[in-house]
Amino acid sequence: MQLSRDQLLQAYRRMVTIRAFEERLHDEIAKGEIAGFTHLYAGQEAAAVGICEHLADDDFIVSTHRGHGHCLAKGVDVKGMMQEIYGRATGTCKGKGGSMHIADVDKGMLGANGIVGAGAPQAVGAALSCKMDKQGKVAIAFSGDGACNQGTTFEAMNMAVVTQAPCIFVFENNHYSEHTGPDYATATATDIAGRAAAFGMKAWRANGCDFFETYDTMRELLDYVRAGHGPAAIELDTERFYGHFEGDPQRYRGEGELDRIRAERDCLTAFRRKVTEAKLLDDADLDAVEAETRALIDEAVDEARAAPLPTPAMVLEDVYISY
Amino acid sequence: MAQMMMREAILETIRDEMRRDPKVMMLGEDLVGGMGTAGGPEAIGGIWSTSTGLWEEFGSDRVIDTPISESAIIGSAAGAALAGKRPIAELMFADFVGVCMDQIWNQIAKFRYMFGGKSKCPVTIRLVYGAGFNAAPQHSQAVYSMLTSMPGLKVVLPSTPADAKGLLTQAIRDDDPVLFFEHKALYGIKGEVPEGDYTIPFGHARQVRSGEHVTLVTCGMMVSVCERAADQLAQEGISCDVLDMRTTSPLDEEAILDSVELTGRVVLVDESPPRCSVASDVAAMIANKAFAALKAPPQLVTAPHSPVPFARELESAYLPSPPKVIDAVRTVLAYR
Numbered sequence: 001m002q003l004s005r006d007q008l009l010q011a012y013r014r015m016v017t018i019r020a021f022e023e024r025l026h027d028e029i030a031k032g033e034i035a036g037f038t039h040l041y042a043g044q045e046a047a048a049v050g051i052c053e054h055l056a057d058d059d060f061i062v063s064t065h066r067g068h069g070h071c072l073a074k075g076v077d078v079k080g081m082m083q084e085i086y087g088r089a090t091g092t093c094k095g096k097g098g099s100m101h102i103a104d105v106d107k108g109m110l111g112a113n114g115i116v117g118a119g120a121p122q123a124v125g126a127a128l129s130c131k132m133d134k135q136g137k138v139a140i141a142f143s144g145d146g147a148c149n150q151g152t153t154f155e156a157m158n159m160a161v162v163t164q165a166p167c168i169f170v171f172e173n174n175h176y177s178e179h180t181g182p183d184y185a186t187a188t189a190t191d192i193a194g195r196a197a198a199f200g201m202k203a204w205r206a207n208g209c210d211f212f213e214t215y216d217t218m219r220e221l222l223d224y225v226r227a228g229h230g231p232a233a234i235e236l237d238t239e240r241f242y243g244h245f246e247g248d249p250q251r252y253r254g255e256g257e258l259d260r261i262r263a264e265r266d267c268l269t270a271f272r273r274k275v276t277e278a279k280l281l282d283d284a285d286l287d288a289v290e291a292e293t294r295a296l297i298d299e300a301v302d303e304a305r306a307a308p309l310p311t312p313a314m315v316l317e318d319v320y321i322s323y
Numbered sequence: 324m325a326q327m328m329m330r331e332a333i334l335e336t337i338r339d340e341m342r343r344d345p346k347v348m349m350l351g352e353d354l355v356g357g358m359g360t361a362g363g364p365e366a367i368g369g370i371w372s373t374s375t376g377l378w379e380e381f382g383s384d385r386v387i388d389t390p391i392s393e394s395a396i397i398g399s400a401a402g403a404a405l406a407g408k409r410p411i412a413e414l415m416f417a418d419f420v421g422v423c424m425d426q427i428w429n430q431i432a433k434f435r436y437m438f439g440g441k442s443k444c445p446v447t448i449r450l451v452y453g454a455g456f457n458a459a460p461q462h463s464q465a466v467y468s469m470l471t472s473m474p475g476l477k478v479v480l481p482s483t484p485a486d487a488k489g490l491l492t493q494a495i496r497d498d499d500p501v502l503f504f505e506h507k508a509l510y511g512i513k514g515e516v517p518e519g520d521y522t523i524p525f526g527h528a529r530q531v532r533s534g535e536h537v538t539l540v541t542c543g544m545m546v547s548v549c550e551r552a553a554d555q556l557a558q559e560g561i562s563c564d565v566l567d568m569r570t571t572s573p574l575d576e577e578a579i580l581d582s583v584e585l586t587g588r589v590v591l592v593d594e595s596p597p598r599c600s601v602a603s604d605v606a607a608m609i610a611n612k613a614f615a616a617l618k619a620p621p622q623l624v625t626a627p628h629s630p631v632p633f634a635r636e637l638e639s640a641y642l643p644s645p646p647k648v649i650d651a652v653r654t655v656l657a658y659r
Contacts, residue, residue, distance in 0.1 A: 060402075060405075060406055062402065084439075091439070092438075092439060092441075093437060093438050093439035093441070094439035094440065095439075096436050096437055096438075096439050097437040097438060097439065101437040101438065103434075103437070103438040103441075103442065104438075104441070105405055105438070105441060105442045106441075110402065110405045110406070111405075111434065111437070111438065113430075114429070115425055115429050115430070118398070118425055118426065118429065118430055120398070121394055121395045121397070121398020121399050121401070121402065121426065122398050122399070122401050122402030122405070122426075122430070123402055124395060124398070124399045124402060125398060125399030125400055125401060125402025125403035125404070125405075125406065125410070126402040126403065126405065126406040127402075128348075128384075128387065128399060128402075128403050129402070129403045129406035129407060129408045130406070131384055132348065132384045132385065132408065139402070139406070151394065152394045152395070152398065152425075152426075155390075155392040155394050155395035155398075156395050156398065156399075158390055158392065158395070159389060159390055159392055159395040159396075159399065162389070162390055163383075163387055163389075317440065318435050318436050318439065318440035319435070319436055319474050319475055320435070320475065320477070320499045321435065321443060321498040321499050322498070322499070323477075323499070323526075323573050
């Protein structure tokens, strides 16, 4: 499908926002500015954006342990997220959730998760809600090659088929579940989509480092699911540019592996090449998006640093609505 | 007022709430029963008869008969609630809570807090609990103490058909997640149930018997054990103030403390094992907040620190009973 100039610019802006956000966090965490565990999404931008560019605020996504990219792709506020990761009272979650728990229900983003594999059943529930409403809305369960080994994921796939829930299972295979490779940890290492097929779902595969391939394939899935065929799945082959968590020495990586994947599988490079060769956008357009995005991230960090810290009294807020 | 069994009160409450609010939905194993069999849908109608006829009236989008997948049931309820629905999820046996604990404890209980107060998760989880049916260690437990300790959850235990209606209506309408514990042995008991719209706010204990010599604090199935003990003691001129907590989270501390201030003697009766139990928790609260009023150390009548055994003789020995409560009352009264 041919995207308009505005659509192309928006997709690129979203991908660059994720990349710039994560690269900046990588630097700031190394300086000791940010507390806790942070799992960066850089490298996988085309997956989140290729999926979410098809969705509206009232479609739902349930994210993973590596959730910043899904949040940004679904339109969660950049500055609110930065303030959250900085542990500020003004953050998206008032400093209660941090990197692993960013959510914005108004944007249809039902949460990243500290528990690998916990999200898929929740996406089925959101999809059942969509099915009740009969408005053609869908729910997306993002899972990695780690979460694909959790029983919750199997239960969710089975239940989605049994209930014919309009749920799309997106498996992002970045080749590492934490610090372990799929050849060891995933019995069907090169084939996660086949698991979904085994549960009776139609399953697609795409290059998750190619925005256009991901986007076009997702269009097919959406048409299929919205036509009332029940759930569907897609496996995206993608790459993780950083460690499992920030501070991970990544001794499991092969010699020259990071240089190779950055050189050969960078989704931003691929996007730029494709749109400039096809003369859909020129380098100046893309450079302008990058400059604006970097400026936005600078602003987000400055504002996060200046934002108010939470107070001890806030510990007890929002445990219940009323108690 | 209508006479009905607790299971009928529960079924009627769910039906009324589903008629009133199109956002209310149900998920659980064999809620319909017979799906995919020669007998066909409604061949069972819910194994506890608490969902009979609901599928026929409300259809499969709202009454979802699930596979045996507790994590998917509770996880789906969580997702549907975040998406704006009011799911009622059933755990056929409360013991299965272990299978889906992550979805309850790490997910549902924490969403609102983790998300900075910008979400609500109005899930009601119905858990069928309790011993007395020789159902052995994995189908008999009173697991409410463990869940009472978890911030973000409300824990409710009706002891009469009327309370079942009032508390379940409140649970379904409540914007926080509620764990609603239904004792197997109470399903068949009969009582007067108010007609029409009827809710009971959480955190308000019910005074079951009024008395001045000793306070009995209890909940769920143990309420009737305490009533029988109190009736027997009354014949000897010993009067018990029997309080049914009704909700262990939130806890009506005020009602308990007021009673202890009056009697100075207290027995806590709890079907769960003693360590980190509702009984030990309330005893600590009383010692902490009403120490000066106490004339005797609080006594605990609980299940022992063991799994629930199978054989009749063993299960009878395991469960708190009126004689055990009476012994404990005599102990606190004899203390000088």
